[in-house]
Amino acid sequence: MTAAYVAAFVVGAIALLAALLLGDTGTDHEGLPFLSLTSLSAGILGAGTGGLLSTWAGAGPAVAGVVAAGTALGLILVLNGLALPYLRRQQSNSQRGRASYIGLLGTVTLDIPPGGWGEVSFADADGNRVRARAITAEPDALRKSTRVYIADVDADHVHVVSVPDLEGRL
Numbered sequence: 001m002t003a004a005y006v007a008a009f010v011v012g013a014i015a016l017l018a019a020l021l022l023g024d025t026g027t028d029h030e031g032l033p034f035l036s037l038t039s040l041s042a043g044i045l046g047a048g049t050g051g052l053l054s055t056w057a058g059a060g061p062a063v064a065g066v067v068a069a070g071t072a073l074g075l076i077l078v079l080n081g082l083a084l085p086y087l088r089r090q091q092s093n094s095q096r097g098r099a100s101y102i103g104l105l106g107t108v109t110l111d112i113p114p115g116g117w118g119e120v121s122f123a124d125a126d127g128n129r130v131r132a133r134a135i136t137a138e139p140d141a142l143r144k145s146t147r148v149y150i151a152d153v154d155a156d157h158v159h160v161v162s163v164p165d166l167e168g169r170l
Contacts, residue, residue, distance in 0.1 A: 001061055005051035005068065012045025039076050046075030098153045100125050101132070105149055105163065108134070112142040112160070120148055120160055132158045 019038040050071025054064040106122030112134055120134040135157045136142055148160035 001064065002052065002055050005048050005055060005064075007048070008044050009048030009052055012041050012043070012048050015041035016045050039079060042075045042079045043072040046072035098158075101130070101150050101153050101158055103150065105147060106160070108142050108144050108146040108148060111144055112136050114139055114141060117157060118142065120150075120158060122150065134158045134160045136160050136162075138162060
């Protein structure tokens with residue numbers, strides 16, 4: 001059982017380090033934030049650490065499993081509750097923050113219902129493809145493939161408005 005905890009520790013540590021260094025702070029994930037690569041990596045690291053330490057302390061397999069599960073859950077909660085919000089706030093301190101998205105054109109990739117959120121895809125100022133959660137104040141839903149203008153950003157969403165089709169008017 002010790003070998004499994006060592007493997008979980010090593011895999012979790014490498015995956016968490018890679019996710020944090022490569023910028024996966026959970027900002028552009030749709031769905032549940034604890035299913036992001038960063039959160040899953042933290043859970044694996046926590047399970048490996050808790051299981052390994054309790055095994056070395058002489059705990060039985062059942063106790064080591066409970067400690068591993070508790071440590072995994074605790075590390076996920078700490079990461080999502082304290083560390084990732086801090087990292088998200090630091091993005092605005094970088095040379096190009098989310099505010100640089102304002103004024104860009106994008107395309108809806110996941111329908112945006114009125115009062116709800118969807119997803120848009122666009123190229124940032126450096127030409128990198130970005131997918132972001134989006135909301136709109138428009139009364140009608142914005143369907144997939146709708147061209148949109150990014151009018152504002154906040155910590156969680158880009159605020160978009162539809163752009164009328166100009167192809168037939170030129």
